[in-house]
Amino acid sequence: MAKKLNITRRDFMNGVAMSLTAGTALSPFELLAMNHQSSTDALYPPELIGMRGSHPGSFEVAHALARNGARWTEPTDQTDRDYDLVIVGGGISGLSAAYLYKQRHGKDSRILILDNHDDFGGHAKRNEFTVDGKQLICYGGSQSIADPSSWSPVGKKLLKDVGIHTERFYDYFDRNYFKDRKLGRGLYFSRDQYGKDYVSDNILGTEIKDNEQEIIDLINTYPIAETSKTALIKLLSQTENYLLGMGSQEDKINLLRQTSYSDFLRKYVNVSEEVVLLYRDMSR
Template sequence: MSDWSDRTLGMNRPIARRDFISGVAVGVAASGLSLPAWAAEAPDYPPLKTGLRGQYPGSFETAHMARDGSFGGAVPADDSGEHYDLVIVGGGISGLSAAHFYRQALGDDRKILILDNHDDFGGHAKRNEFHYGGRTILAYGGTMSIESPFPYSFTSKKLLADLGVDLASYERFETKAYAGLGNATFFDRQHFLNDKLVTGTGKKPWPQFFAEAPLSPAVRADLTRLHTQVKDH
């Protein structure tokens, strides 16, 4: 990375790369959508009715402990006396397909246990919801356009046929839903000079984008210089 990341951005104080990312919210047509905290707590908020809450509390704490080096090792398990022909870890499309193929090959009387860190199945076929800094952030669960049959393998297509999914009559998602909209970057006043939404992220010439962003003159000059160096190489 360049030396500008440790200089002042919007305000006259040092700011780290992490702060820069935290202070910028990518807008329409990007991976996430930010909602005010009150929206997620409203009684008519759809996920509260449907249960589609993504990586909800209880599903990621142990993984975060392992990431942060505070995991104490394997969790002791009690012998339940249960016996299974197959144990599958993960209740997403791959785990569910594995169970399906196993029974196809060895018979429907096979006893299978599917383990997952969520209380429902589907894996990436859902959305994620995070609560951070007083905001609710929504994003894809990890897979976008999974409904497209190309370039699915023969095995994948046969699975869909076995499940009764008729690809010929399947209507894909609305491609014109965001017509007329584009990418934008929101700069917040906690990290920059003021709150400002700069449109045209990725399409507007970067020197113009930097000129419109609420940055200090020194940082704007650094970013322009960095852009020139990258473009020349």
């Protein structure tokens, strides 16, 4: 049997693993904040700035494995604990899974959450700033919970249980911010790609029906080939069934499940690569 190592506490910040073990009433974030307060030198990712994403330390092992075929020997030592549940990924899905598991199997459940990043939250992390002595909390990635009313009863209960009051969003978010300042989504054509720097309204997701001429005039200002402009106008104005005669409804759904939007545009709408790239790069 493998020898046990005496590791009593895994440190998420300085290592890559965090254990949510029984007996602590504090959330991982509270533990993290305490750690931060007790040592000003401690790495505290919510305060780090700049483009972080997959930071150094998070991808090297996977790259070595996938690109260089690196292999490692099986460990001979076992950690100090056995776990009831091991979760790979400390984003909202992994954290929710841990929370729901504890609810179902009791607070004494031993759960190990592994993450290859220095902070939990995945694509929905938080940033902290101190401005004039006041701590401000901002989002690092995901901005707000999209469409919480459509969540399943389990999801809604989870939000309530962890103390997230979605209705407070309206107290803090200025929904007219862009409208009041006459700001909108833009489409940027770069000099490198299109010969000149040009910014225009982004019409790619709009319906052409009501303001057809306005949109056509706008497309005609885009620094793209005439054939691409024509294809774009046609794409936005016609409600053509591009999969006509291509099998049953089920066949079409299966086909679309396996087809990216770029490939759909290429193969079935037959637009130029320039139009495909515009759609690929548009902001969503």
